[in-house]
Amino acid sequence: MDWMTQAVAQAQGLYPYVPGKPIEQLLREKGLDKAIKLASNENAYGPSPKAILAIHAAIDECHRYPDGDSHTLKAALAKKHAVHTNQILLGNGSNEVLELVIRCFAGVGDEVIYSQHGFIVYALAAQAAGATRVPVQDTSELEHDLDAMLSAITERTKIICIANPNNPTGTLLSNDALQTFFDALPHHIIVILDEAYDEFVSDIKTDSLTTLQYDGLVVSRTFSKAYGLAGCRIGYAVGNADLLEAVNRFREPFNVNSLAQVAALAALDDVDWVMDKVTRIKQARTFLEQQLAKRGLLSIKSFANFILLHHPEALELHQQFENIGIITRPLAGYGLPDYLRVSVGNDEENTAFLDALDTVLFKLKA
Numbered sequence: 001m002d003w004m005t006q007a008v009a010q011a012q013g014l015y016p017y018v019p020g021k022p023i024e025q026l027l028r029e030k031g032l033d034k035a036i037k038l039a040s041n042e043n044a045y046g047p048s049p050k051a052i053l054a055i056h057a058a059i060d061e062c063h064r065y066p067d068g069d070s071h072t073l074k075a076a077l078a079k080k081h082a083v084h085t086n087q088i089l090l091g092n093g094s095n096e097v098l099e100l101v102i103r104c105f106a107g108v109g110d111e112v113i114y115s116q117h118g119f120i121v122y123a124l125a126a127q128a129a130g131a132t133r134v135p136v137q138d139t140s141e142l143e144h145d146l147d148a149m150l151s152a153i154t155e156r157t158k159i160i161c162i163a164n165p166n167n168p169t170g171t172l173l174s175n176d177a178l179q180t181f182f183d184a185l186p187h188h189i190i191v192i193l194d195e196a197y198d199e200f201v202s203d204i205k206t207d208s209l210t211t212l213q214y215d216g217l218v219v220s221r222t223f224s225k226a227y228g229l230a231g232c233r234i235g236y237a238v239g240n241a242d243l244l245e246a247v248n249r250f251r252e253p254f255n256v257n258s259l260a261q262v263a264a265l266a267a268l269d270d271v272d273w274v275m276d277k278v279t280r281i282k283q284a285r286t287f288l289e290q291q292l293a294k295r296g297l298l299s300i301k302s303f304a305n306f307i308l309l310h311h312p313e314a315l316e317l318h319q320q321f322e323n324i325g326i327i328t329r330p331l332a333g334y335g336l337p338d339y340l341r342v343s344v345g346n347d348e349e350n351t352a353f354l355d356a357l358d359t360v361l362f363k364l365k366a
């Protein structure tokens, strides 16, 4: 078999992750000079000033490889979560952590369970690992159905992936519900609890790392959302030391770059700044939800830094938004063609979004 045929066979059925459209791309496509991106659940307020200073200070050393073990950052995270450093695994975004765990524990013949509207990377990573994907239907409120997940377990199930809060639905499971679920699981199963949006619920639920008991639990967190460091690509997992030691063998030696390491360390030290922005984002989310409700467009209550907008012509709405320089996220790829996901922006961006919404709705009616 030649390499081209081989490549095609290998990639059969694989499809790339479709990210929120970058601002530069929309400007190019539409010939605009300004655009607002509300498509990737970033922190519209940017990184903490301390993180920016730390990046500036570290630039001069960019000719050196980073610390491949991210020793200092790992120590800070271990302290924050009151665990040993060997219970932390750092990744090039939490995305990498998710992929590494799935690649390590699931292969051909194994099954990976996740919610049908769960974060799409679980399906992509399971497929890339050669494992069988087992999407499970959500409840009618688009919440993860933990009972249905239990029923989907077979002896081939290796991993269950749960995002809490979930992207793109924004729904939240309580720790009680999760613990009841864990208590019913066969013990060989690994659970990835993806808490990319945890900072947005830290005031309404106890920390899962101190509350939940399950040996095969891997909790993933990220600096991309509340911490405003999405472009640096840094996230991590906390879990059983032996389990993470195995995953660590799949890791590329210098997967977390030096600027990301110092930025994350500084951001951790600026928690007041981060939490102040989280508070503002949540207030703005409530405001946007009220505004959508007024227009009869609200769907599900979100617990993260985005809102879901329900509209029968969601894709058309998204395209009209793009024409006037606002990037939202259509959800047909998630099996939710009647929904648009809109990240909460800063005040100026949210106002621009609401103005654009009225313009676009008016046009659609005309």
Ligand SMILES: Cc1ncc(COP(=O)(O)O)c(C=O)c1O
Binding pocket: 040, 041, 092, 093, 094, 095, 096, 119, 163, 165, 166, 167, 194, 196, 197, 221, 222, 223, 224, 230, 233, 234, 235
């Ligand atoms: C639920 C969830 N998990 C993980 C990620 C990956 O984030 P990152 O790789 O930037 O840490 C995202 C990003 O949107 C997400 O929504």
